Amino acid sequence: MTVRNLDRMFKPTSIALVGASRKAGTIGALVARNLFHAGFDGPIMPVSPTERAVEGVLTYKTIADLPITPDLAVICNPADQVPGILEQLGQKGSKAAIVLSGGFTPEQMRKVYDAASPHLIRLLGPNSLGAMVPGRGLNASFGPVSPKKGDVALVAQSSMVVTSIVDWATARGIGFSHLISLGEKADVDFGDLLDYLAADGAVRAILLYIESINDARKFMSAARSAARQKPVIVIKAGRSEEAIQAASSHTGALAVSDAVYDAAFRRAGLLRVDELGELFDAVNTLATGAPAISGDRLVILTNGGGMGVMATDSLVKAGGRLAALSEETQAKLDAALGSSAAPRGNPLRIGADAPPKRYADALEALLGDTGNDAILVLNCPNATTDSTAVAQSVVETIHKTTGRRHPVLTSWLGDTSAAEARRRFSANRVPTYDTPSHAVKAFMHLVEYRRNQELLMETPPSVPNDFAPDDITVRKIIARAIAEKRDWLTEYEAKRVLAAYNIPVVDTRRAETPEEAARCAEAIGGPVALKILSTDISHKSDVGGVALHLTDAGEVRAEAEAMLARVRELAPDARIEGFTVQEMAVRPDAYELIVGMTENELFGPVLLFGEGGIGVEVVEDYALALPPLNMRLATELMGRTRIWRRLQGYRSMKAVDIDAVALTLNKISQLIVDFPEIAELDVNPLLADHEGVLALDAAIRVAVPKLPGAKRLAIRPYPKSLEGDIRIKDGRQFFVRPILPEDEPLVHHMVANQTPEDLRLRFFAPLKRLSHQAAARLTQIDYDREMGLVAVGPDPETGKTIMYGVVRITADPDNVRAEYAVMVRSDMKGQGLGFLLMSRILDYARSRGIKEVYGEVLRENTNMLGMCRALGFVRKENLDEPGVVEVKIDLEKARAAV
Numbered sequence: 065m066t067v068r069n070l071d072r073m074f075k076p077t078s079i080a081l082v083g084a085s086r087k088a089g090t091i092g093a094l095v096a097r098n099l100f101h102a103g104f105d106g107p108i109m110p111v112s113p114t115e116r117a118v119e120g121v122l123t124y125k126t127i128a129d130l131p132i133t134p135d136l137a138v139i140c141n142p143a144d145q146v147p148g149i150l151e152q153l154g155q156k157g158s159k160a161a162i163v164l165s166g167g168f169t170p171e172q173m174r175k176v177y178d179a180a181s182p183h184l185i186r187l188l189g190p191n192s193l194g195a196m197v198p199g200r201g202l203n204a205s206f207g208p209v210s211p212k213k214g215d216v217a218l219v220a221q222s223s224m225v226v227t228s229i230v231d232w233a234t235a236r237g238i239g240f241s242h243l244i245s246l247g248e249k250a251d252v253d254f255g256d257l258l259d260y261l262a263a264d265g266a267v268r269a270i271l272l273y274i275e276s277i278n279d280a281r282k283f284m285s286a287a288r289s290a291a292r293q294k295p296v297i298v299i300k301a302g303r304s305e306e307a308i309q310a311a312s313s314h315t316g317a318l319a320v321s322d323a324v325y326d327a328a329f330r331r332a333g334l335l336r337v338d339e340l341g342e343l344f345d346a347v348n349t350l351a352t353g354a355p356a357i358s359g360d361r362l363v364i365l366t367n368g369g370g371m372g373v374m375a376t377d378s379l380v381k382a383g384g385r386l387a388a389l390s391e392e393t394q395a396k397l398d399a400a401l402g403s404s405a406a407p408r409g410n411p412l413r414i415g416a417d418a419p420p421k422r423y424a425d426a427l428e429a430l431l432g433d434t435g436n437d438a439i440l441v442l443n444c445p446n447a448t449t450d451s452t453a454v455a456q457s458v459v460e461t462i463h464k465t466t467g468r469r470h471p472v473l474t475s476w477l478g479d480t481s482a483a484e485a486r487r488r489f490s491a492n493r494v495p496t497y498d499t500p501s502h503a504v505k506a507f508m509h510l511v512e513y514r515r516n517q518e519l520l521m522e523t524p525p526s527v528p529n530d531f532a533p534d535d536i537t538v539r540k541i542i543a544r545a546i547a548e549k550r551d552w553l554t555e556y557e558a559k560r561v562l563a564a565y566n567i568p569v570v571d572t573r574r575a576e577t578p579e580e581a582a583r584c585a586e587a588i589g590g591p592v593a594l595k596i597l598s599t600d601i602s603h604k605s606d607v608g609g610v611a612l613h614l615t616d617a618g619e620v621r622a623e624a625e626a627m628l629a630r631v632r633e634l635a636p637d638a639r640i641e642g643f644t645v646q647e648m649a650v651r652p653d654a655y656e657l658i659v660g661m662t663e664n665e666l667f668g669p670v671l672l673f674g675e676g677g678i679g680v681e682v683v684e685d686y687a688l689a690l691p692p693l694n695m696r697l698a699t700e701l702m703g704r705t706r707i708w709r710r711l712q713g714y715r716s717m718k719a720v721d722i723d724a725v726a727l728t729l730n731k732i733s734q735l736i737v738d739f740p741e742i743a744e745l746d747v748n749p750l751l752a753d754h755e756g757v758l759a760l761d762a763a764i765r766v767a768v769p770k771l772p773g774a775k776r777l778a779i780r781p782y783p784k785s786l787e788g789d790i791r792i793k794d795g796r797q798f799f800v801r802p803i804l805p806e807d808e809p810l811v812h813h814m815v816a817n818q819t820p821e822d823l824r825l826r827f828f829a830p831l832k833r834l835s836h837q838a839a840a841r842l843t844q845i846d847y848d849r850e851m852g853l854v855a856v857g858p859d860p861e862t863g864k865t866i867m868y869g870v871v872r873i874t875a876d877p878d879n880v881r882a883e884y885a886v887m888v889r890s891d892m893k894g895q896g897l898g899f900l901l902m903s904r905i906l907d908y909a910r911s912r913g914i915k916e917v918y919g920e921v922l923r924e925n926t927n928m929l930g931m932c933r934a935l936g937f938v939r940k941e942n943l944d945e946p947g948v949v950e951v952k953i954d955l956e957k958a959r960a961a962v
Contacts, residue, residue: 066282066877067260069186070252073160074197074242074260076135077106079204080158082127082149083140083165084110084118091164092140093118094206095194099138102210103201109134126152133157138194138204143168146190147179154183162204163189168248177250192247193223196230199241199266207243214239216347217261219254220273221246222301229273232340237490241267255282259877262290269347272298272334274325280667280778284332284690285848286877291333292520292841295350295513298334299343300325324664327688328778331697333520335513342505349473349495349506350513357471357510359437361387363430364411367418368444371477372411375440375500382508386410387436393429400425417448420457427458427472431465438471438510440503443485445478455485459492471495471510475503519700520844531731534564535738542741545766552599555644558762562747565731569759570649576642578624582617584645591615591648594623595761596631600638602763605678607634613648620645649751649758653717655707656749657757658686659729661736663743668776669736673729675707676749692781693733694805698726711752718754725750728757737781740769780848786908790855792895798868800904803852805844810856810867812839819890825925826887828948842872850874851908853901855888868892871901873909873917882909884919886928899931906935910955918952920945 081099085092092112099108100119109132110118113125124130127137127149137153139146143165153161161180168176168190180187188195194205198213211230218240220226226245233240241264244257254277261267270290277283290296300322329336335350337343362384366372376386387410389397394408401414401422414426423441430439441458443451455476462472474489474496476482489496497503541557553561559569571588574597575581585592596609604610608630611623624643631640658676661669667690674686687704689697702708702725713719728750736742744765751758774781787801815823815834823831834842845852852872859866869888876882884905888898909917920942921928929939929949937951 066256066286067263068878068880069159069184070256070260072135072158073162073186073188073252074195074202074244075200076160076202078109078132078134078136079104079106079202080109080111080127080130080134080137080153081118081140082111082137082153084112084115084123085140086115086118090140091206095138095140095164095204098194098203098205098207098210102196102198102203104203105201107132127156128152130156135160136204137161139163140165143172143190147172147175150176150179150183150185150187154180154185159184160186161188162192162194163187163247163250164192164194164206165189166191166247173248173250180251187251188244189247190250191223193226193245195245196243197241198239205243205245209234211243212237212239213241215241215266215268216271217242217244217264217267217269218271218273219244219246219257219261221249221275222273223247225273229340229343233344236344238344249278253278253282255279255286256877258283258286258290258296262286262293267294269295269297269350271343271347272296273301274298275301277666280328281780281848284328284778285846287329287332287334288520288846289849291517295347296332296334297343297346297350298329298336299338299340300329300336321664323688324667324670327670327690328667330516331519331690331779333516335509335516337509341502342509345497345502345506346509346513348497349471349509357437357514358469360384360508360511361435361437362440362504362507363387363389363433363436363438364440364442365414365423365426365430366411366442366444367414367416367423367446367449368442368477369411369413371442371444371500372413375442375475375504376411378501378504379507382504384504384508384511387433389430390433390435393433393435396429396432397426400429416444416446418454419449420453423454424457424461427461428465431461431470431472434469436470438473438507440500440507441472441474442500442503443474443476443482445481451476451478451481452484452488455488459488459494462494463492473497473503473507475500515700519697531566531727533566533731533734533738537561537564538735538739542739542766546741546768550599551765551767552602553764553766554597554599554641555595555762556597558764559759561735561764562759562762565735567728567731567747567759568757569762570646572644572646574642575624575645578621578628578643581624581643581645582621585614585620586617588645588647591650592620593646593648593760594620594627595644595646596627597641597644598631598635598638599641601631601635607631607638646760649760651751651753651755651758654751654753654758655711655720657707657725657752658746658748659732659750660747661691661732661742661745663776667778668771671701671729671733671736673701674705680748690778691733691736692777692779693730695723695726695730696805698729698733701729702726713754720752721754721756724756725752737774737777740771740773740776741766743767743769780846783847783851786851786853786904788904790897790900790904792892792897792900794895796857796895798855798857798897800853800855800901802847803843803845803854803870803872805840807843807854807867808836808839810854810865811842811870814867814870814887814889817889817891818887822887822890825922825928826885828920828922842870845872849877849879851905853904853908855897855901869897869901871898871905873905873914875909875912875914879912879914881916881918882914884917893927898928899934902931902935906953906955915956916952916954918950921949921951923947923949 083092084096096118110123112123115123196203207227209230223245261270364375476485486496538561556574559572563569573584575584591613594611614620656677660672664670671689685706689701711720746763747759791797855869871886873882873884932951937953940950942948942950
């Protein structure tokens with residue numbers, strides 16, 4: 065279950081307080097006080113076998129005595145009584161319960177869930193502080209402070225965090241739409257509440273305090289959906305490396321738990337912050353309605369030079385850049401400011417005694433400049449200038465500037481003298497901060513948030529070239545290792561796996577004896593590397609198992625004999641199978657990189673990229689990402705490392721073939737998706753230069769997977785099983801496959817070839833073209849919740865692949881109902897393509913367990929209505945929109961009819 069019946073919890077019309085009490089200090093008494101004094105306008109019915117009345121309201125002895133069925137029950141009773149109470153509530157017809165009591169054993173938790181689920185009762189808790197919805201007068205909690213009404217929702221695992229935040233925010237005049245304490249998450253979790261709050265128009269931003277996540281895929285799907293609609297800001301407790309475990313690979317040692325959470329939040333489009341102050345600063349910045357930021361260039365306007373320098377230091381340290389003022393802007397500043405300001409640099413100093421007009425003139429000039437991405441306005445107290453009047457001039461300048469492209473952030477220093485200025489900024493939704501460093505941090509929040517949002521909305525480039533992996537070879541190698549109960553593939557086997565996925569590997573041969581190693585070296589010719597071959601030794605160099613730049617067969621034979629002696633001394637228990645002899649790659653300008661994968665207990669496979677070599681753990685220059693990848697995501701992953709800048713080339717060093725590195729990351733990602741038996745992987749070093757990439761060493765650990773196929777992935781990968789062919793009435797055949805992010809250009813081309821009337825019928829309004837955001841939303845879908853199928857084929861004139869038709873369904877979070885949409889090219893009408901695509905998507909919906917598919921159709925769209933009728937849809941007039949007909953099909957009844 066997800067959002068089902070959550071309205072009963074957060075928008076109840078009636079409430080039962082089970083375990084109500086008059087005894088001071090008890091949860092039952094505290095909750096009664098909050099419930100009865102928060103302004104709730106429905107009946108609140110206390111249930112207590114011992115109390116006659118609570119808060120002046122007569123009690124009911126039992127749940128059965130209640131005169132009406134409560135939408136919501138708030139339960140304060142001890143743990144052993146809760147399952148029975150839930151059973152009684154279920155029989156009464158209640159659909160939501162908040163369990164405040166704690167001390168539940170795992171067995172009691174199971175009994176609680178088992179008692180609630182048959183009746184579809186949604187549970188918050190146990191061990192929850194409760195839920196507060198100030199706008200509805202609902203305070204179903206035992207918190208000591210009643211929150212103010214606002215439009216920011218907070219969801220937290222910790223009760224103490226909720227009470228601390230309410231206390232902190234109330235003192236600062238910050239209000240909330242919802243405050244929800246999850247507790248032990250027996251039922252309702254972060255994914256459920258993200259779905260619910262994302263759909264609530266009264267919620268402007270969502271704040272999360274996370275200690276742990278139960279269901280990674282559910283969370284990722286809900287978070288990605290919510291982040292497309294409004295800012296989602298998260299604090300994750302525990303940034304320390306608490307989850308480091310003994311790991312056999314470099315990747316396993318580096319991919320600690322907190323870094324994986326970072327990767328997940330980034331992929332979902334969330335903004336992560338470190339502390340409570342940052343949390344509300346980020347809301348203040350992201351949710352003011354200011355223009356979206358487009359880069360990381362900041363211009364600083366200040367009346368105090370020292371504050372400008374401090375802000376600059378904070379900016380550079382955080383990874384931002386000072387904007388360069390254009391000649392046109394400098395000319396405007398000269399005309400407006402005359403000789404009253406210092407040289408026109410950045411920070412732009414306009415004099416300690418700058419009056420309101422000087423601030424306004426300077427800000428107006430900066431707002432028209434295209435060379436900056438945001439403006440930070442600073443003010444230091446001055447005895448000759450009214451800082452409140454200066455603030456008002458800034459507000460008025462922002463409001464009168466039409467077509468503003470930049471957000472404006474402010475920081476008025478001081479306490480009492482700055483209080484009124486800050487109040488005016490807040491009243492006019494201008495972000496304001498206590499110190500310049502806080503303001504700069506808020507600017508960097510905008511930068512990071514924009515980058516994360518781009519990962520959700522930007523169309524990735526196509527893979528430079530297709531590759532056809534030899535999965536049969538890989539399957540045989542992995543099956544043999546598992547049958548032999550080996551954890552690790554040999555280096556030779558691991559390189560064969562990479563080669564099967566078209567990843568360039570150095571010529572590597574296997575030898576069982578020093579003599580055979582010498583013959584392999586002779587066959588390869590030129591310098592070679594010799595390595596010990598043993599599945600018991602993962603870091604060969606640590607035991608003297610690697611020798612480089614061996615020039616002839618004799619040297620190889622002698623080194624092999626010496627190596628055997630060293631390894632047997634340092635690793636006496638290791639089983640030695642022989643040696644690998646490989647060509648010594650001579651690429652003097654190549655960089656050593658690492659590409660790897662490890663299994664995270666929660667999020668499944670995690671990919672790693674960074675600077676490689678033997679000191680990879682010491683260098684610690686790496687970044688993590690969740691598969692599956694595409695070229696855009698692979699490039700973004702590389703861009704989060706320090707070595708990225710060197711890969712671009714500098715001085716006499718040529719730039720690395722970035723596409724080759726990104727493609728290798730994509731191939732590794734696909735390998736991981738295809739083979740859940742791969743539990744750990746290291747390619748280190750992966751040489752990269754302007755000619756491409758070459759894998760010198762590889763290690764792969766295998767195991768019987770805990771979850772089958774793609775289910776172990778936090779993000780559902782491309783469902784290749786849905787690919788197939790269809791043939792239309794005139795005999796033409798098209799390839800049908802799930803839609804891809806890379807299909808955005810095909811969508812634009814298809815829309816451009818529609819008639820205006822067909823576009824109006826499809827989108828219910830005249831339309832000439834789709835915006836990038838709309839097209840990206842159609843193509844960048846979450847396969848776990850949505851599905852789009854496209855029919856593609858060659859253009860008769862150009863031979864290029866084009867899109868002839870597309871159909872999609874979007875399921876509700878409960879996976880019960882799904883809305884459909886379908887469109888075919890105008891010149892394809894009458895050929896049955898739309899009918900065939902609809903039939904396929906309905907079959908898919910049945911396979912996912914969706915019970916009903918529905919859609920809205922203009923009454924004049926007779927072709928669509930006729931197709932729906934032929935498919936088994938029934939129609940119903942939409943009374944709210946007279947020109948619109950609702951069509952729907954009950955998939956269970958339709959299957960039975962067939």
